[in-house]
Amino acid sequence: MDLNKYQKLIEELYFEKDSKRGLDKTFNWFVEEIGEFSRAIRKKDKKRIREEFADCLAWLLSVGSILGIDAEEAMTKYREGCPKCGSCPCECKE
């Protein structure tokens, strides 16, 4: 499914609640999800890892929506190779 359709889906589900809660508080929830994702990785809980990955993605999209970001448009920066070195695969030095 299109990235933008996912963003719209998450908006239908959560935009009203998330925008009422506000940007900073919603960002905190996003960070909380990242913590849960990290814990699932540490515990090597495969089902949980997948669930928490999806939650991180959903909250990131929702934070983006509050900020007025079009996810698809934002991701165009990756469509012409690495935004830093211009190559694909990336040849940047670490």
Add this chain to the structure above:
Amino acid sequence: MDLNKYQKLIEELYFEKDSKRGLDKTFNWFVEEIGEFSRAIRKKDKKRIREEFADCLAWLLSVGSILGIDAEEAMTKYREGCPKCGSCPCECKE
């Protein structure tokens, strides 16, 4: 563009480097990007906010790839309403 196509695009760009670096170190980079995203929000730098949003999404997808997660498959949990209350929009209490 499809979410999975974005995941494949990010894999073409970064999977070799990111998987060589390993899961934990790549997760740290992902968290670093979240910090940059947070800073851009604090500074109200619109262009930067969009850039950092995309970077967070790209790194999240790459962490997912290292973990063998299919982003599209993982996101199915949001396709039948809120995974907790089952409603759309979500009616969960905070």
